[in-house]
Amino acid sequence: MLHLSEVSKEYRRGVRANDGVSLNVAPGEVFGLLGHNGAGKTTLINQVVGLLSPTTGTITLDGVDLVANPAHARRQCALMPQAHAPLDGLSPRQAVQMLGRIRGASRRRAIECADALLAALDITAWADTTGERLSGGVRRLTAYAMAAVEPGRVVMLDEPTNDVDPIRRRLLWQQVRTLAAEGRAVVLVTHNVAEAERSVDRLAVLDHGRVVAKGTPAELRAGTAGELRLELLVATGTPLETPIPTRAPTRRTGRRHVLSIDAATAPQALEWAQRLRADGHIEEFSLTPTSLEDVYVDLVGPGATSADVTTAAPGESGTLVS
Numbered sequence: 001m002l003h004l005s006e007v008s009k010e011y012r013r014g015v016r017a018n019d020g021v022s023l024n025v026a027p028g029e030v031f032g033l034l035g036h037n038g039a040g041k042t043t044l045i046n047q048v049v050g051l052l053s054p055t056t057g058t059i060t061l062d063g064v065d066l067v068a069n070p071a072h073a074r075r076q077c078a079l080m081p082q083a084h085a086p087l088d089g090l091s092p093r094q095a096v097q098m099l100g101r102i103r104g105a106s107r108r109r110a111i112e113c114a115d116a117l118l119a120a121l122d123i124t125a126w127a128d129t130t131g132e133r134l135s136g137g138v139r140r141l142t143a144y145a146m147a148a149v150e151p152g153r154v155v156m157l158d159e160p161t162n163d164v165d166p167i168r169r170r171l172l173w174q175q176v177r178t179l180a181a182e183g184r185a186v187v188l189v190t191h192n193v194a195e196a197e198r199s200v201d202r203l204a205v206l207d208h209g210r211v212v213a214k215g216t217p218a219e220l221r222a223g224t225a226g227e228l229r230l231e232l233l234v235a236t237g238t239p240l241e242t243p244i245p246t247r248a249p250t251r252r253t254g255r256r257h258v259l260s261i262d263a264a265t266a267p268q269a270l271e272w273a274q275r276l277r278a279d280g281h282i283e284e285f286s287l288t289p290t291s292l293e294d295v296y297v298d299l300v301g302p303g304a305t306s307a308d309v310t311t312a313a314p315g316e317s318g319t320l321v322s
């Protein structure tokens with residue numbers, strides 16, 4: 001459905017924001033774009049919706065060239081931008097209805113869809129409050145509703161859950177799933193790797209404009225099969241000598257130490273951690289499967305050199321991003 005082939009974008013002064021990006025997003029799919037600040041995510045989605053043109057490469061939607069037809073791109077692709085929607089003087093109800101009308105809905109449909117979306121996101125209480133008096137989270141949810149009210153075939157969401165509370169995040173994800181279930185392609189930019197792991201069907205990790213990994217969350221974790229994550233909160237000043245072989249150097253954030261260990265050594269690791277806790281050397285510990293966040297840090301964290309998640313080797317891990 002949505003097909004990007006070798007898309008590169010070079011801004012003036014030679015900033016190469018995207019470098020040979022190729023992606024396919026199918027109808028009904030929620031596709032995540034992950035990457036560090038400045039990795040090129042926003043640049044990429046702005047090219048899909050026709051706000052920017054690629055320097056080279058092609059973008060097609062159901063075979064139609066979106067670069068040659070930016071008006072078609074804007075009609076078929078809805079965008080929830082990263083920046084807050086300009087809502088000064090407008091209430092969420094007015095803003096969502098207005099976007100529905102601009103995108104071609106009848107007056108009646110725009111009213112009904114706006115009401116339904118505000119109710120589904122549980123923000124009806126603020127439906128008639130003007131933008132300058134809304135909280136950041138309600139503004140964010142309103143921006144989502146503005147993108148979802150008459151969405152077209154593709155919906156691009158740039159950091160949709162920023163500022164949104166955990167309960168309404170769930171409501172938002174239900175709405176995103178509904179968009180996909182109706183046969184749309186949803187592309188989602190996020191920094192929240194744990195949330196992406198639960199919410200996307202497939203994802204790509206961008207690093208300095210290039211795709212460094214792509215696949216389902218399970219495929220990206222496959223390189224860590226048989227690996228477990230032992231996390232310890234050490235008592236202040238306690239040095240930690242591990243008797244267990246680790247697959248990568250220990251990552252440290254303050255008193256939190258994270259060790260990648262072989263699943264076969266789990267009983268030994270548990271016994272060691274319990275002893276450390278009994279002796280007061282650590283305050284708490286957990287032993288869990290390796291997460292997508294661990295894979296992500298290995299890929300793009302400080303010290304990462306691998307271009308392929310399945311070849312991320314011991315010694316290439318960085319600091320745990322918490």
Ligand SMILES: Nc1ncnc2c1ncn2[C@@H]1O[C@H](COP(=O)(O)OP(=O)(O)OP(=O)(O)O)[C@@H](O)[C@H]1O
Binds near residue numbers: 012015040042044082
């Ligand atoms: N209009 C512009 N002119 C020149 N350089 C730009 C412009 N917009 C973005 N850039 C640069 O392009 C690169 C990619 O930026 P982009 O906003 O696409 O990254 P991002 O992955 O969305 O970052 P973030 O997660 O911080 O939003 C960065 O180096 C950025 O400074």
